[in-house]
Amino acid sequence: MWKLKDAKEIKILGITVKPKNKIYWIEGVTEKGVKDLLNNENSKFRWLRPQRNRRILVILMALGLLLTSMGSYWPTLKTNLNLSTDVSLIVFTVTAIFVIFAMVLGYSFLRIAVRSIADAPDELLDERQIAVRNTSFRYAYRGFETIALVVILLMIIGPEVKMFQPEGNDGSYLMISMLFLGSSLPSMVMAWRERDI
Amino acid sequence: MSRNPEEPVYNRIEEARVALGLSRQDLADKAGVHYQTIGYLEREEYSPSLVLALRIAKSLNQEVSDLFSQTPFKKGK
Numbered sequence: 120m121w122k123l124k125d126a127k128e129i130k131i132l133g134i135t136v137k138p139k140n141k142i143y144w145i146e147g148v149t150e151k152g153v154k155d156l157l158n159n160e161n162s163k164f165r166w167l168r169p170q171r172n173r174r175i176l177v178i179l180m181a182l183g184l185l186l187t188s189m190g191s192y193w194p195t196l197k198t199n200l201n202l203s204t205d206v207s208l209i210v211f212t213v214t215a216i217f218v219i220f221a222m223v224l225g226y227s228f229l230r231i232a233v234r235s236i237a238d239a240p241d242e243l244l245d246e247r248q249i250a251v252r253n254t255s256f257r258y259a260y261r262g263f264e265t266i267a268l269v270v271i272l273l274m275i276i277g278p279e280v281k282m283f284q285p286e287g288n289d290g291s292y293l294m295i296s297m298l299f300l301g302s303s304l305p306s307m308v309m310a311w312r313e314r315d316i
Numbered sequence: 317m318s319r320n321p322e323e324p325v326y327n328r329i330e331e332a333r334v335a336l337g338l339s340r341q342d343l344a345d346k347a348g349v350h351y352q353t354i355g356y357l358e359r360e361e362y363s364p365s366l367v368l369a370l371r372i373a374k375s376l377n378q379e380v381s382d383l384f385s386q387t388p389f390k391k392g393k
Contacts, residue, residue, distance in 0.1 A: 159341060159351055245349035247362050315352050 146238045153243045156234040167232040173310035176232055180225045180307060184300055186218050188270075190292030192279045215292075222299050229306040233316050237305040251313060252305070258312075259304035270297060325363040327384045329354070332376040346375035 141150040155161055166172060189196070190211075197207045230238060236248050237255055244252065270293060274280050280290040309316070333343050333354075340358075344351040348371060356362040357372070364372065364384075373380045 157350060245353050246365055246368055247353040247356055248350060250362075315355065 143240050146240050148235050148238050148240075148243075150243065153235045153239045156231060157236075157243075164228075164231045167228060168316055170314055173232045173316070176225065176228055177307045177311050180222075180229060180303060183218060183222050183225055184296045186214075187222060187296035187299065188293045190215060190218075190295075191290045193292075195279050219295075226299065226303050226306075229303055229310060233306050233309045233313075236316065237309050251309065255305045255309040255312070258308045262308065263301055263304055266300060267297065323386065324360060325384055325386060326360060326388050327357065328389055329372060329376070329383060330358040332378055332383060333358075336376060338376075343372070343375055347371045 143149070167176070193207075193211055197211075200207075202210065236244060236252050239248075239252070241249055274290055274293070280293060329343075333340070338346075340354040341351045344354045347354070347368065349368065353362065357364060369380050369384055373383050376383065
């Protein structure tokens, strides 16, 4: 198997060549990044690997997604909390920035926790890892489908956000959280299910 | 995670590996897989493809039929 330490430099006819770090644009990973995470000797972020810690991260991520989607229901929440316009604007802005930042951080940690196996291309994984990744995607796809159905129903019959209306709340935060959900669900499924990563 | 839990594949990878004085990482490097995959194989939680079974057998200087079986191995054999 190709090993990270082998890739640092290659000598060809006495000339030392440093191989380029291949970027997989569709998967959003780099060859070096994935190999670094798969390397057993790499102790960085090892604390994220135990299944218990991975599951805590999945729960936090799910809560973050829920909180992000709640942004679409802010007008109702604001009224119920009796906040003035100025205070509500500050609370909303600060919370939105914090939650979006936390989501990006959580998504990055999630990818690290599963060694990018959920995103890596076949050529960087072995056959068991490919099987694990494919199973996670199958579950994630079904999960996403179900959640999307619930969100659509919520937008049709629920309060605040309304689909197919000429004016009104467009559910932007719901859509942002669905985007995050779609990107992170395979890693979340893998982080939750797999005993050893 | 086996390919087919109803048809488990038993193996003697650990026994053969230890006899050669190899670590899981050594065997993983020889067979071209991640070291955790060797752990999954040894615990019989994953059944390898024929290609991987052949690579592991070659790495352990064994025949595939000596390493893998659909019936449990007798201890000490």
